[in-house]
Amino acid sequence: MADVARHAGVSTMTVSRALKNEAQVSSPTREKIFRAVSELGYVLDQAAGSLSSRKTGFIATLIPSINNSNFSDTARGITDELERTGLQLLLGYTDYSEDNEEKLIEAMLRRRPEGVILTGGVHTPHTRRMLSSASIPVIETWDLPPEPIDQVVGFSNEEAMRLLITTLAAKGYRRFGYVGGRTTRDSRGEQRRKGFMRALDELGFVPGRIVSWGVPPISIEHGGPAIMTLLERWPDTEVVAFVSDLPAFGALMECKRRNIQVPERVAIAGFGDYEVGGFSHPRMTTVNVDCYGIGKLAARRVIELLQAGSRNRHDEIILTSFRVVEREST
Amino acid sequence: MADVARHAGVSTMTVSRALKNEAQVSSPTREKIFRAVSELGYVLDQAAGSLSSRKTGFIATLIPSINNSNFSDTARGITDELERTGLQLLLGYTDYSEDNEEKLIEAMLRRRPEGVILTGGVHTPHTRRMLSSASIPVIETWDLPPEPIDQVVGFSNEEAMRLLITTLAAKGYRRFGYVGGRTTRDSRGEQRRKGFMRALDELGFVPGRIVSWGVPPISIEHGGPAIMTLLERWPDTEVVAFVSDLPAFGALMECKRRNIQVPERVAIAGFGDYEVGGFSHPRMTTVNVDCYGIGKLAARRVIELLQAGSRNRHDEIILTSFRVVEREST
DNA sequence: CTGTTAGCGCGTTCAC
DNA sequence: GTGAACGCGCTAACAG
Numbered sequence: 001m002a003d004v005a006r007h008a009g010v011s012t013m014t015v016s017r018a019l020k021n022e023a024q025v026s027s028p029t030r031e032k033i034f035r036a037v038s039e040l041g042y043v044l045d046q047a048a049g050s051l052s053s054r055k056t057g058f059i060a061t062l063i064p065s066i067n068n069s070n071f072s073d074t075a076r077g078i079t080d081e082l083e084r085t086g087l088q089l090l091l092g093y094t095d096y097s098e099d100n101e102e103k104l105i106e107a108m109l110r111r112r113p114e115g116v117i118l119t120g121g122v123h124t125p126h127t128r129r130m131l132s133s134a135s136i137p138v139i140e141t142w143d144l145p146p147e148p149i150d151q152v153v154g155f156s157n158e159e160a161m162r163l164l165i166t167t168l169a170a171k172g173y174r175r176f177g178y179v180g181g182r183t184t185r186d187s188r189g190e191q192r193r194k195g196f197m198r199a200l201d202e203l204g205f206v207p208g209r210i211v212s213w214g215v216p217p218i219s220i221e222h223g224g225p226a227i228m229t230l231l232e233r234w235p236d237t238e239v240v241a242f243v244s245d246l247p248a249f250g251a252l253m254e255c256k257r258r259n260i261q262v263p264e265r266v267a268i269a270g271f272g273d274y275e276v277g278g279f280s281h282p283r284m285t286t287v288n289v290d291c292y293g294i295g296k297l298a299a300r301r302v303i304e305l306l307q308a309g310s311r312n313r314h315d316e317i318i319l320t321s322f323r324v325v326e327r328e329s330t
Numbered sequence: 331m332a333d334v335a336r337h338a339g340v341s342t343m344t345v346s347r348a349l350k351n352e353a354q355v356s357s358p359t360r361e362k363i364f365r366a367v368s369e370l371g372y373v374l375d376q377a378a379g380s381l382s383s384r385k386t387g388f389i390a391t392l393i394p395s396i397n398n399s400n401f402s403d404t405a406r407g408i409t410d411e412l413e414r415t416g417l418q419l420l421l422g423y424t425d426y427s428e429d430n431e432e433k434l435i436e437a438m439l440r441r442r443p444e445g446v447i448l449t450g451g452v453h454t455p456h457t458r459r460m461l462s463s464a465s466i467p468v469i470e471t472w473d474l475p476p477e478p479i480d481q482v483v484g485f486s487n488e489e490a491m492r493l494l495i496t497t498l499a500a501k502g503y504r505r506f507g508y509v510g511g512r513t514t515r516d517s518r519g520e521q522r523r524k525g526f527m528r529a530l531d532e533l534g535f536v537p538g539r540i541v542s543w544g545v546p547p548i549s550i551e552h553g554g555p556a557i558m559t560l561l562e563r564w565p566d567t568e569v570v571a572f573v574s575d576l577p578a579f580g581a582l583m584e585c586k587r588r589n590i591q592v593p594e595r596v597a598i599a600g601f602g603d604y605e606v607g608g609f610s611h612p613r614m615t616t617v618n619v620d621c622y623g624i625g626k627l628a629a630r631r632v633i634e635l636l637q638a639g640s641r642n643r644h645d646e647i648i649l650t651s652f653r654v655v656e657r658e659s660t
Numbered sequence: 661c662t663g664t665t666a667g668c669g670c671g672t673t674c675a676c
Numbered sequence: 677g678t679g680a681a682c683g684c685g686c687t688a689a690c691a692g
Contacts, residue, residue, distance in 0.1 A: 041459070041460070041463040043436070043439045043440055043460070043464075044440050045440065045442060046440040046441050046442075047377050047380045047381055047386055047441065047442055048381050050377045051377055051378050051381055056377060066396070066402045066405055066406060066409075067399050067402045067403065067406065069397050069399075072396045072397050072402060073397065075396055076396060076397065076423075079396075079422075079423070086437075088420070088437065088441070089421070090418070090420070091419070091421050092409075093406075093409070106373070107416075107418065109373045110373055110374050110375065110376040111376055111377065111418070112375060112376075112377055129371065130371070130373070133371040134373075219605065220605050220606065220608075220609045221605070221608075221609060223609075224609070249606070249609070250609050253609050253610055253611045254609075254611075256586075256611040257611045275549065275550050275551070276550065276579070276606055278550075278551075279550045279551060279553075279554070279579070279580050279583050279584075280583055281583045281584075281586040281587045
């Protein structure tokens with residue numbers, strides 16, 4: 001930058017000001033500076049700037065998987081919202097592991113992000129400690145944590161699944177099956193299962209008929225074997241709800257392959273409204289979640305908190321919408 | 331850090347050394363320091379460190395879309411490979427636009443990445459200029475650019491599509507259709523189309539039968555309308571190749587919906603070997619590309635170049651594999 | 661509108 | 677094995 005200043009015959013401070021479009025710099029001076037900048041191919045060093053201004057312009061975001069379009073939609077929402085403010089997303093994926101999350105948080109905190117956006121409400125104690133001593137806005141998304149760290153942008157996975165089941169019950173279905181992942185790695189999956197069981201309980205239907213298959217996140221490949229196992233064990237099952245559209249789609253295709261009529265012989269419903277379910281044959285009944293909106297809102301909330309500073313700040317829970325999308329598979 | 335040093339009764343320099351597991355720090359001193367660190371909840375400030383050591387530990391990566399599992403697989407490969415070295419990925423998506431790419435590169439260069447990994451070989455002149463004056467390793471992936479900026483890790487999309495067509499021709503197919511995107515936004519798509527046309531030419535088949543549908547990247551939803559248009563226009567088409575599995579899947583499902591037999595009435599082939607094609611009914615013939623490997627190799631190459639410094643450096647083109655996966659849809 | 665001074669929080673370099 | 681001085685490239689705060 002000193003080079004640029006010399007070339008333009010001004011001080012570095014003026015260059016700094018001109019480059020940030022900030023404050024008062026006269027047009028001729030500004031022009032000289034920009035000419036020098038492009039002649040020298042100069043690019044501002046934001047690392048140095050951050051050190052001085054104590055603002056890094058980073059927002060750290062952790063999602064379980066970058067390959068899951070639900071979560072990458074959220075990441076898109078965040079990026080799109082941050083774009084206009086010049087904030088830069090620092091993205092990591094935890095692979096559904098709290099320990100990975102902890103390591104990533106630690107690494108990211110070294111970069112001094114101005115805000116953190118997490119997925120879900122389950123974290124290691126050390127993660128919670130690091131986050132609160134960082135004293136920056138923390139937003140948990142995609143869930144309604146019982147003890148939020150700070151702010152929340154999400155919805156109740158339990159309620160969403162419950163709504164799906166009651167909607168299906170209203171169509172006359174009685175004997176429900178459920179397919180989810182085996183371990184406790186995916187807390188959103190657990191919530192959904194809870195919602196399933198609660199709905200059956202409230203409706204007075206027989207419980208059970210639950211198949212746990214594969215380590216979450218279970219994907220397309222797990223759907224086929226899971227539904228076959230379920231139908232073998234409980235042949236009179238009328239409808240099967242899946243923890244996500246992905247295994248539901250796998251199940252749907254396996255049924256077609258084996259000439260099992262969907263929804264006549266067995267109906268299938270997913271969760272998440274992935275693109276694949278909207279175009280499969282038959283089209284899949286599912287629960288639509290506002291993935292992109294979660295990202296947008298979370299990012300907007302961070303921005304607001306950053307602008308408000310510490311004053312005027314109150315914790316808040318922002319609820320995002322979900323709705324059942326009834327299609328041909330039920 | 332000064333706080334920590336005071337607590338431990340040593341100088342900041344010793345703290346710095348201990349925290350980086352570096353060099354000689356006696357065990358008792360080291361222990362005192364770590365105790366102070368955890369008591370104070372201290373986290374190293376890497377921005378300050380970067381300024382001093384002139385190493386940011388950032389690798390900038392640009393992919394066209396974060397929602398496309400082919401590219402997010404590449405991003406995973408990069409992250410996984412970088413992880414052990416402590417390098418941090420700075421990820422952006424261009425939305426298939428060279429202008430977005432330029433803006434993102436400019437923003438990322440301000441963070442002084444130590445290397446850049448791009449998708450494809452088409453960039454604006456200004457992008458190329460910025461990149462070469464940054465004098466850091468630049469890797470172009472997913473393509474074989476005629477004029478590489480620096481290093482390349484990719485494959486010929488043209489050859490890959492050509493291989494698919496010749497494989498299908500060997501099965502006896504003669505009347506080929508093709509579905510791709512409409513504009514020139516997606517250079518990999520263009521290469522594939524070129525490969526399609528060249529193959530037909532070499533085989534002496536009639537050309538034509540090409541439907542351009544939607545703005546790239548075309549997705550599942552475009553597949554149905556596109557294949558219907560194609561079959562209406564050229565009813566005797568025997569097989570249709572798609573620029574990607576996604577529209578191919580959409581077409582497959584539309585055919586099932588309309589009771590058009592696949593592959594008997596018309597065969598369908600995709601590109602990219604997305605998970606959805608491996609479990610659809612019928613399962614989809616496609617071209618498998620080593621998405622994850624591209625990321626791994628690109629990251630490894632960056633790491634190598636960083637370790638080698640400027641000496642001992644030679645530009646290189648690393649070819650990644652592809653193969654036709656024949657399944658039930660052809 | 662522009663310049664000067666004084667750090668930001670580390671790592672480098674050299675001394676001890 | 678440890679410490680002191682200095683500087684990385686920029687910007688905040690104040691002065692002019």
